[in-house]
Amino acid sequence: MSSPVQVTRLSSSQADFKQQLDQLLAWEAVSDTAVNQAVNDILHQVKTRGDHAVIEFTNRFDRMGVSDFSSLEMSQERLQRALDGLPQTQRDALELAAERVRRYHEKQLQSSWSYTEDDGTLLGQQVTPMDRVGVYVPGGKAAYPSSVLMNAIPAKVAGVDEIIMVVPTPGGEVNELVLAAACIAGVDRVFTIGGAQAVAALAYGTETVPQVDKIVGPGNIYVATAKRAVFGTVGIDMIAGPSEILVVCDGKTDPDWIAMDLFSQAEHDEDAQPILVAWDEAFIDQVEASIQKLLPTMEREPIIRASMRDRAALILAKDLDDAIAITNRVAPEHLELSIEDPMDVVEQIRHAGAIFMGRYTAEALGDYCAGPNHVLPTSGTARFSSPLGVYDFQKRSSLIMCSAAGASELGKSASVLARGESLTAHARSAEYRIKD
Structure with a gap:
């Protein structure tokens, strides 16, 4: 019989919680x-x-x-x-x-667009x-x-x-x-x-x-x-780090489901990071018991064991609001909102690659056939990055076509700003088109 895996337990009430969380999240894809x-x-x-x-x-x-x-x-x-x-x-x-x-x-799919101002100047964007x-x-x-x-x-x-x-x-x-x-x-x-x-x-x-x-x-x-x-x-597209999942649970989902959802990322590789955030300590105990029970049944048990031991965490939050604050701090690649009314709180999620809402929405569905892209920002980059999409394969070109009247009027402002930057050729180029 395999030995139990030691999974890190954290509580947001601890004085050094932020430092411990930062240490847990730290991962550098540094090439030697x-x-x-x-x-x-x-x-x-x-x-x-x-x-x-x-x-x-x-x-x-x-x-x-x-x-x-x-x-x-x-x-x-x-x-x-x-x-x-x-x-x-x-x-x-x-x-x-x-x-x-x-x-x-x-x-x-994004389309090209343009608009024409009162003086006939056309501005827009061409998408190719x-x-x-x-x-x-x-x-x-x-x-x-x-x-x-x-x-x-x-x-x-x-x-x-x-x-x-x-x-x-x-x-x-x-x-x-x-x-x-x-x-x-x-x-x-x-x-x-x-x-x-x-x-x-x-x-x-x-x-x-x-x-x-x-x-x-x-x-x-x-x-x-x-x-x-x-x-x-x-x-x-991006420099991707190890796969991540963060599950926010209200304690009412089958703990076996939660344990397997954590495993679904842990089995990718030893550096994958599975995290559970809940505000019911008894439920966290149940999930940990499910982890110990189910781990020996997994085909990729050695990989999952290493991930759960070295990179996973079971975090006790104060309440749902605290759990959301932790989530936004982590900015996970995959986020499961395994709670009663996910639509009530989803707008409070500012940073996540993909959000899986409700008890029945396993992250694995998104990996294969739900429809949204599974190429997602990792290692906290969901703070400023988005999933791969059609927009990553389209370019945008600005469209500017001034009428004579528009060139004259805009030229006056351009001239002032250009001379303020001591760029005389810019100024004179605009000034040539100013009507007397």
């Missing part, structure tokens, strides 16, 4: 010197040597033996075969998820999609077809012309579900490459891999470090 050096070398090699460097790194890191790039690209026919070869239940689930994700993201986007998908056993849908479908809805997917196949291990998801999502080209070399290929372009405008999708520390390094050459 060796990682940075390795990534910088890979980026340089791919930038200067193109396909040859990508092939060399793929053979070395993914235990492959390819000699030319043609064997690293999956045809559309191959993607279709992967979809056709799925068991019907898997295909139905994938297609349902894709349809729900597509339908939700269609609501996010990006030309080409790269989607990074982890490969091998750590493969997530749901991530393909969540990253590629919003780009398609936005009107992106071409979606390039990269997915490593370590040791030649291909995940059919990932390829099937790429087929359903409408991915245009798929290359079986990964790591920093795949990020470099997308960012700089090679003889075979076209350069993209933005790179999205999760990856390991080498992928994250490479994305950070190429930002500016291309756009990126």
Whole structure:
């Protein structure tokens, strides 16, 4: 019989609660010197040597033996075969998820707009999609077809012309579900490459891999470090930290449900962070008992155990208002409001990536098929970031068209402000258009 896991217990009534909470939340995705050096070398090699460097790194890191790039690209026919070869239940689930994700993201589409002022001056905004986007998908056993849908479908809805997917196949291990998801999502080209070399290929372009405008999708520390390094050459979605869940519960939900909701994030990896906030100490005791009871039954028990031991917390709040204050302080990636009337308090939540409301709304539904995107801000960045969406694949250009009268009137103000900044050419450029 496995030993009980020690889960941190905190109380907001403790004098040092804020310091303890800060210590619990602290996580730095800092790449050490060796990682940075390795990534910088890979980026340089791919930038200067193109396909040859990508092939060399793929053979070395993914235990492959390819000699030319043609064997690293999956045809559309191959993607279709992967979809056709799925068991019907898997295909139905994938297609349902894709349809729900597509339908939700269609609501996010932004349109161009303009208005004309009384003097005939037109002002507005033109919204256009990006030309080409790269989607990074982890490969091998750590493969997530749901991530393909969540990253590629919003780009398609936005009107992106071409979606390039990269997915490593370590040791030649291909995940059919990932390829099937790429087929359903409408991915245009798929290359079986990964790591920093795949990020470099997308960012700089090679003889075979076209350069993209933005790179999205999760990856390991080498992928994250490479994305950070190429930002500016291309756009990126975010540098994601470990997965997080914070559950606010009023003590009336089945404690087994709450324990399993915490496990649903803990099983991602040892650094994942599950937190329960409740104001009923007896209920917290019940959830802890459920954790000890259910943990030995989990397939990923060692990973969950490490996460629960090192990163989890069961927090006793004073009341619901205190629980909401703690939530806004944490700014969690996933927030479950497992309470009687979540709609009564949801507007008080200022910082959260996704909010799952009510006892029946498990966070896992959002990971797969609810519809909203599961690419969410982590590590407190929900304070200033939003879920991945259609808007991440659209650009906005300002529209300004002055009438003669408008240019004359605006020119007077522009002239004064420009001369105040000692920018004489600015002033004179505006002054030329002022009517006498």
